[in-house]
Amino acid sequence: MESISVFDMLSIGVGPSSSHTLGPWRAAKMWIEKLQRLEQFTMVASVSVDLYGSLSLTGKGHATDVAVVMGLLGTDPVTFPIEAIADEIELVKTFNQLKLNSEKQIPFSLTENINFKKRFLKFHPNGIKFRAELRNGKKVTDTYYSIGGGFVVQEERKRAKRQIEKFNAFPFPTQKATDIIAHCNAENLSISEVVLKNELSLRDPERIDDKFRAIWDVMLDSMYTGCHTQGILPGGLNVVRRAFETHEKLKGNKEYSNALEWIAAIRNTEVKFRQILKWVSCFALAVNEVNASLGRVVTAPTNGSAGVIPAVLMYYLVIENHDGNFDDIKKFLLVAGEIGSLFKKGATISAAMGGCQAEIGVSSAMAAGALTELMGGTPEQVLIAAEIAMEHHLGMTCDPIGGLVQIPCIERNAMGAIKAINACEMALDSDPKNVKIPLDKVIATMWETAKDMTSKYKETSEGGLAVQVNMSDC
DSSP states (O other): OOOOOHHHHSEEEESSOIIIIIHHHHHHHHHHHHHHHTTOGGGEEEEEEEEEEHHHHSTTTTTHHHHHHHHHTTOOTTTSOGGGHHHHHHHHHHHSEEEETTTEEEEOOHHHHEEEEOSOOSSOSEEEEEEEEETTSOEEEEEEEEEETTEEESOHHHHHHHHHHHTTTOSSOOSSHHHHHHHHHHHTOOHHHHHHHHHHTTSOHHHHHHHHHHHHHHHHHHHHHHHTOOSBOSSSSOOBOOHHHHHHHHHTTOOOSSHHHHHHHHHTSOOOHHHHHHHHHHHHHHHHHHHHTTOEEEESSOSTTTTHHHHHHHHIIIIIOTTOOHHHHHHHHHHHHHHHHHHHHHSOSOHHHHOGGGTHHHHHHHHHHHHHHHTTOOHHHHHHHHHHHHHTTTTOOBOOGGGOSOTTHHHHHHHHHHHHHHHHHHHHTOOGGGOSSOHHHHHHHHHHHHHHSOGGGBSSSSSTHHHHSOGGGO
């Protein structure tokens, strides 16, 4: 069975897209590392990059060219200061030179050395080809694929083998939802407990907690930043940031000076049904407005769907359970990551492969299941919640206007979060013996739907809202 760590499904990165920004950034770094392993790096005289399929068609709107350059510079998408990206790109544009891996100066033009090819490569819609000419005249070419969620591969078959070998110590391997239930029943454990035992086979408890704290810190910071930032999102659509004004109306005259005090202030705010809807939507909008402006977010399972999980977790912590703590955050993320991995194994988390159902649909399922465990649901009810959430996202297309992760992407995070909460409540009232559609069936259905969907609805901006609404209309 293929095993995937929770920390592969929930990773810190940079916006606006895990497949179109984070993936190409990582691919460029991987390519440099390969050149170094083969002792070819010092011989590089020039470099060029070809972007294929969806990376080409919506690459400009997703800042794919910027991400490639940042990767070639050898910077880390997890730690590099977001505010410094523009300066680095401006240096390349001004001098038409690039410092490969921050150590080797080569000629490089963004307009001439990054080529947008509209044709699709056979293996995956998100293809990226790196070409280097060495000083001895030899040419080196490598092709990578950004397959969603920041995952990058050269050959899927080889990657899967490596993953299996890497994680063959998992005591509770899972391929399908039925495997999880079997482990829970056999060991009398919750889903989060089963997943934690798997993670403990890879790293010690302190390291696991540190990684979860880092993930939550970024989630919280993206919500806080988005709720306190005014203005227009970049890209040309002139989308006004909405989280700020919504937040101003909701918070009233509450005073605070940091994110933790902010949480306490929200907890002390009177909340009715309409306010709950607005708070949850505000949290989700905030994250994805940060994402759309090349901010730092947690890929969950993608950047385009990064707002759903933090919004639902924040709902639990500040509205549903005022005593929520780090243990709750940890359980929530363990369950969410495991559910996401089921979709990656059985279908896809790439919008270029499956449309938006693979992003917002999966994130909503992840959040629904995770919330259900925190609300006292059984393992069976957790999976019921995930199934309900995905069932009502089946067939959702990916048709971003202008190739930007803004319209309809940002609002869809708010809708996905609300659906997740509703799915949780329905699951908690459900008897597993009466369930007609198990999670494994809806995952299989999602994959069949993805394969039937025409390519223009798979992150190409060649169908749907992307052609009905022009950039000039905005």
